[in-house]
């Protein structure tokens with residue numbers, strides 16, 4: 001059944017400072033901070049400059065309050081999650097906290113975020129461990145098949161698995177609860193890269209960090225928070241073993257303060273993050289999710305129909321979709337970047353392109369500031385660009 005473009009969300013117009021001459025179809029990379037949230041952060045910064053000593057004296061309490069609000073929005077408990085700058089940092093904290101010995105294995109997939117997989121490599125080299133990369137078919141939509149492939153790669157020395165909740169290049173789900181439970185049963189420590197989850201998907205961190213040992217999600221992508229903010233939820237006994245990246249004055253305190261504090265820094269993104277969740281709720285979290293998922297599906301349909309490109313498997317409820325580029329296009333990092341630049345310069349459109357052997361993956365996002373026409377224009381223009 002053809003997908004109809006959704007009705008615009010009332011009140012969404014004018015909420016963002018985005019350049020109206022550009023089609024911003026890449027919310028999934030850096031997010032976009034709504035104006036009311038920008039104003040909250042600007043007030044916090046002004047307050048900080050009026051009395052830096054007073055501001056920093058009150059900061060631990062204010063961070064705890066912000067964390068409590070964020071925890072409520074994510075169904076978790078504030079003593080079980082820490083605020084961080086971003087997922088890159090959260091993965092580094094997780095990897096640095098899990099003991100690894102020579103010969104141990106870290107499992108990742110080829111859909112994993114580039115620098116996350118590189119962080120696994122670096123950690124492995126430091127410990128004499130190895131990284132095993134599970135190669136998942138680009139076109140298999142079936143979560144059961146993905147689960148089987150990941151489990152089949154688990155060996156005696158597999159100590160850690162780093163899996164995406166929603167993958168970046170291909171916009172698909174991997175780390176479902178069943179897979180995490182199966183890995184836990186096999187004694188594998190699970191780290192979930194949930195960069196896209198807060199705000200985009202219903203999240204229930206509940207008792208067990210979303211079913212993982214370490215679960216890290218960005219607030220600045222889909223939760224309307226200022227850059228940069230993220231949440232690291234940690235299961236049970238791991239909390240007392242978390243090793244912060246920075247030794248700070250809070251190192252004697254328990255989780256989460258010792259992980260959160262990194263000396264003098266700008267903590268206003270965390271303090272303003274609750275305003276992002278409040279705005280989401282005010283606009284209607286469910287309504288935004290439906291709008292974005294439908295618009296992303298519409299955009300993918302436009303790309304497929306107008307260019308003949310193949311849709312990559314779609315996951316219901318996601319505000320991102322991807323299509324496969326033809327062989328020879330965007331197969332290297334350099335070529336993928338060049339295509340993004342061309343699309344930006346010639347079509348005034350922002351998208352994400354990731355290299356893949358046999359033809360790269362082009363990802364579109366949808367957010368309440370996007371319109372059906374933007375995807376139509378991309379599809380028409382991309383068809384022409386690819387024919388050249």
Ligand SMILES: Cc1ncc(COP(=O)(O)O)c(C=O)c1O
Nearest residue numbers: 029086087088113167168193195
């Ligand atoms: C799946 C995934 N993991 C990790 C990241 C890294 O996020 P950050 O740069 O905020 O650390 C991204 C960013 O796009 C991502 O999509």
